[in-house]
Amino acid sequence: MSLTVALSKGKLLAGSEALFRRAGLPFPDGEGRKLVVPSGDLRFLFVKDMDVPTYVEYGVADCGIAGRDVLLETGADVLEPLDLGFGRCRLVVASPAGSGFAPDRSATTRVASKYARVAAAHFLGRGLAVEVVKLAGSVEIAPGLGLADCIVDVVETGRTLAENGLEVQETVAESSACLVVNRASFHARREEVRRLVEALRGALR
Amino acid sequence: MNGTHRLAQIPPGVQCFVGEEARRRRLVEEAVVSVFEGWDYEEIIPPLFDYADVFSGEALAPKTYSFVGRDGNVLALRPDFTSLVAKIAAGRLRDRPAPMRLFYSGEVVRYEPVKAGRQSELHQMGLEHLGGDARAADAEVLAIAAECLDRLGARGFVLALGHVGVFGGLVAGTGLDAERLEALRERVESKDPEGVRQALEGAAVPAATTVALERLTAMAGGLEALDEAARAFDFCAPAAAAVAELRAVASALRAAGLADRLAVDLGEVRGLDYYTGLVFRAFAPGLGFEVGGGGRYDTLLARFGRPLPAVGFMLGLDRVALLLERQGATSKSAPAPALAIHGGELGAALAEARRKRADGARVRFGNGGAR
Numbered sequence A: 001m002s003l004t005v006a007l008s009k010g011k012l013l014a015g016s017e018a019l020f021r022r023a024g025l026p027f028p029d030g031e032g033r034k035l036v037v038p039s040g041d042l043r044f045l046f047v048k049d050m051d052v053p054t055y056v057e058y059g060v061a062d063c064g065i066a067g068r069d070v071l072l073e074t075g076a077d078v079l080e081p082l083d084l085g086f087g088r089c090r091l092v093v094a095s096p097a098g099s100g101f102a103p104d105r106s107a108t109t110r111v112a113s114k115y116a117r118v119a120a121a122h123f124l125g126r127g128l129a130v131e132v133v134k135l136a137g138s139v140e141i142a143p144g145l146g147l148a149d150c151i152v153d154v155v156e157t158g159r160t161l162a163e164n165g166l167e168v169q170e171t172v173a174e175s176s177a178c179l180v181v182n183r184a185s186f187h188a189r190r191e192e193v194r195r196l197v198e199a200l201r202g203a204l205r
Numbered sequence B: 001m002n003g004t005h006r007l008a009q010i011p012p013g014v015q016c017f018v019g020e021e022a023r024r025r026r027l028v029e030e031a032v033v034s035v036f037e038g039w040d041y042e043e044i045i046p047p048l049f050d051y052a053d054v055f056s057g058e059a060l061a062p063k064t065y066s067f068v069g070r071d072g073n074v075l076a077l078r079p080d081f082t083s084l085v086a087k088i089a090a091g092r093l094r095d096r097p098a099p100m101r102l103f104y105s106g107e108v109v110r111y112e113p114v115k116a117g118r119q120s121e122l123h124q125m126g127l128e129h130l131g132g133d134a135r136a137a138d139a140e141v142l143a144i145a146a147e148c149l150d151r152l153g154a155r156g157f158v159l160a161l162g163h164v165g166v167f168g169g170l171v172a173g174t175g176l177d178a179e180r181l182e183a184l185r186e187r188v189e190s191k192d193p194e195g196v197r198q199a200l201e202g203a204a205v206p207a208a209t210t211v212a213l214e215r216l217t218a219m220a221g222g223l224e225a226l227d228e229a230a231r232a233f234d235f236c237a238p239a240a241a242a243v244a245e246l247r248a249v250a251s252a253l254r255a256a257g258l259a260d261r262l263a264v265d266l267g268e269v270r271g272l273d274y275y276t277g278l279v280f281r282a283f284a285p286g287l288g289f290e291v292g293g294g295g296r297y298d299t300l301l302a303r304f305g306r307p308l309p310a311v312g313f314m315l316g317l318d319r320v321a322l323l324l325e326r327q328g329a330t331s332k333s334a335p336a337p338a339l340a341i342h343g344g345e346l347g348a349a350l351a352e353a354r355r356k357r358a359d360g361a362r363v364r365f366g367n368g369g370a371r
Helices: A013-022 A049-057 A068-074 A116-124 A159-163 A183-188 A190-204 B003-008 B020-038 B082-090 B134-151 B164-171 B178-189 B193-200 B207-216 B224-232 B237-255 B317-326 B346-358
Strands: A003-008 A036-039 A042-047 A063-067 A079-083 A089-096 A109-113 A130-134 A150-155 A166-175 A177-181 B049-051 B066-068 B074-077 B100-109 B121-130 B158-163 B262-265 B278-283 B292-296 B310-316 B339-341 B363-365
Touching (some): A013 A190, A049 A063, A049 A068, A068 A089, A068 A116, A079 A190, A109 A116, A177 A190, A183 B278, B020 B100, B121 B317, B134 B158, B134 B278, B158 B164, B164 B178, B178 B207, B237 B262, B339 B346, B346 B363
Parallel strands (some): A003 A042, B339 B363
Antiparallel strands (some): B066 B074, B100 B121, B121 B310, B158 B278, B278 B292
16 A cells, blocks of 8 residues: 655645655646545645644544644644755734734733634733634734734735735744654554655755 | 433543444453453453542643542542552552552543544553563563454554653753753654754753754664664663663564564653653554553552552553454454244243253344234
8 A cells, every 4th residue: 555645735735746756756747636646656635734734643644744834733743754944934923014013911912813723822821811813814904904903824925914014023933844744654654654754855955 | 402402412522332333342352351361460440430639640630520529529530540550559459469460441531632533431451560570571561462453453563662761861960941841852752853953942951962862853663773772872871771671672572573563662752641661652554543552650659659660551442443444354243143033922932032042042032922
């Protein structure tokens, strides 16, 4: 049976493909909308980025590529043996530019985010009262419309933030793409997993 | 709350098994118990609940369902067997000479989010080896774990060995505060060398220790990882001693024909806080989570007033049943079809059914004797 690799259909896809090709590993060629695609001695699953850690944690995929931002948010119990270096971004707190953002200790800060767990942990960890408004996307518009005081989201260039009148207040975490491996596969399919990890490691140099 | 809704629903985290499924679980339990008895372990049936402070370990206490008894004592449903067995061995069985070999099979209850194959109600089958020679007991317990999985027909399983003294030895005396230590442990567990480096940034830890902790994330795989570890950690006596212990146990198991079943995972540093030495987890292809595990706990019994070294392990019945199903290894367990017994007269029919039963037949007694 071949190893199963879970990849995100989102922003990490191009970097993942480039890495697999550089490593001389199989990668599907333009299979269109198919979500489960065998290629060479691997089988690929194309899923939503937030779901990659889940597929790997449950062992449905033996390994996968996920951003650290997503690993933090899902809290999945997976191995992270290799930082892949691409997909660099920051998870930040952002609020309306020039608002002199200072979460007030006596009031509840309302935070809109796709990263509900990360956002809650960030504010609660500093002793602040927080109400997290979980959104699935377009988080940047929330403060302007009065849905939230600030947002927690990923930024690469900061352009989307600026276009929506937001500025970065603080960095919550740095993120980059990471190879994740299921704990049981790591041992029960040791040789195959080791070969894959070494091939990818070789392609990073 | 609407009554019909309550009747149809069961709370998340508990399960109900009927017929074939229940039967399959029973067969798994019987197979495992027969292995335990084959190694001369005696059954212990501990109480379903006890005083809450029996389970006061840092890892278990927050997961314990506790309640106040009529007499005002705080009680808790058992979240674990090991603490209970330790208490009974140190209390009621204190006059029994060591070593004691005890096994159990039953449910424990824990507050757990239902996730990754984990329920609140878990059926554990396990044993505890209390007292006796530590290396011999460690090797025995691993051999029993392997025999159980073999007997059940699980394919391709491995027992991944670690030792809490490796990580513990490396961080001892570094003066890392609890918060940083926890972050470090978490990164070692994830086998994330980059994360280990970051967790140690700015800490006054000797360079050799930092390098060793990073390398710990990669010390997993075949038994050769133990040779590498022996060289890498020779600067740190407690870590080197832990590796030497593992090598002694591994070499005994290799001599006993179990080399193929062994793996090494020195980065496996989590687990219940009462572990003090060798720890292991069982994995098999087809299931993304461990099917069981165990380890040495040399200080737990002292808490109950009878200092004795001890080692134990358990298999999760739910996980084992799921694994066997995934691997297609569940036995065709359906019993022979029952003999239908009908009759004109109830007394005569019942007498006939009893005769057949005495001959060992499986019978289905007709509806009041009518056809």
